[in-house]
Amino acid sequence: MQRPTHLFPRRRTVTAWLALSLLLTFFLSTVFASSAPADTEDAAPTTVWSLTPAPQEDDEDRVSFRFDVPPGDSVEDAVELTNFSAQEATFTLQAADGVVSESGTFDILRPGEENEAAGQWIELDQQEVTVPADESVTVPFTLTVPENTTPGDQPAGIAASVSTDEGDDVSMVSRVGARIHLRVDGDIMPTLAVEDLDVQYSQNWNPFAPGTATVSWTVRNTGNVRLGAQQALSSSGLFGLATVEESVEPIREILPGGEAQLQVEQEVLPLFVLNSTVSLEPSVVGDDEVDAELSTATGGVTAAAIPIPQLIIVVLVGVLVWWLVTRKKRQSRKFDAAVAAAAAERSTSSGDSDAEEDESGNESSSDDAEDTDHTGAAAKQRSGRRAGGSRARRNGAD
16 A cells, blocks of 8 residues: 655654754753853952951950940950952951841941941941951951930940842942940930820721731830830720730840830721720830830820721611511501491491491381371262262151
């Protein structure tokens, strides 16, 4: 049996496409394999470094600096910059004010931002340091507290940064720093405040489910020492009914004059009024020493929480009950009216029957009287005729 000849061109086409795909795959793999070593060779060397407090004889394991300095005095110390890379590197040192980021971690002002406190009281012996590979360099500094400085915590830090060229006139700055805990001697006031407390109620149109209360507030450190805080949120309805309590994530640290903004959602029952209260329990951070009493801070706010779906159901049920009650009353009135009408109709029928009987009796009496009259007249006529006959007979005899 001879095969159709028109199938052979199609097979040759498929074979050609397969061969071309194999050649293209081999070519691409060869190109990428040959370019990988070139990229590795051209890649910039990695720089790894650290900046820590310089070791001291009495304390070699410091992770940060901790100073208690009276106004007008100064203190001297040093940082140790270590280059763990396989090549030397040049670093830029910067002293700056300490801040707490939105994520709650400690940081210092970025390069170019102006210092307003302790960052400008620190004087570094060197601001640009070249460190050989696998070696360390110690850089001294002096911290001088001005006269009339506000007592309390004045956070700061020192950072070592290195710039890497990313091409196209773009560079990336990486920083590693050491924190400075500076406390200026004087009266300590550890106080926190709840501010800008607000609650917004979101209606749940499912009448059998609670609504959502979005509570937002700001915790501000109005004292002069850094503090942490344990938080609690409580929401209730009218007269304190249906109270919902919730523990809020604690605040690790708030610097003097700093703030933290928070927002929490709660499921609450709408009872016309929504009362939300935030309680703060201040706490000492880390190894800090706070001799003053820590006072609890609270804040409260009230908002409307109208149970609209529930009220709609109540209105509908009330309308239904009213309709059923009035319907029953209408039916009762109709029944009473029908009974009264039937009784009146029966009374009217009885009266008509009595009247007809009276009329029939009167008619019978009249007929009897007439019959009596007719009978008397006939008798008189017969009597007259008899009398006349008698007179006629007498006359004839005469």
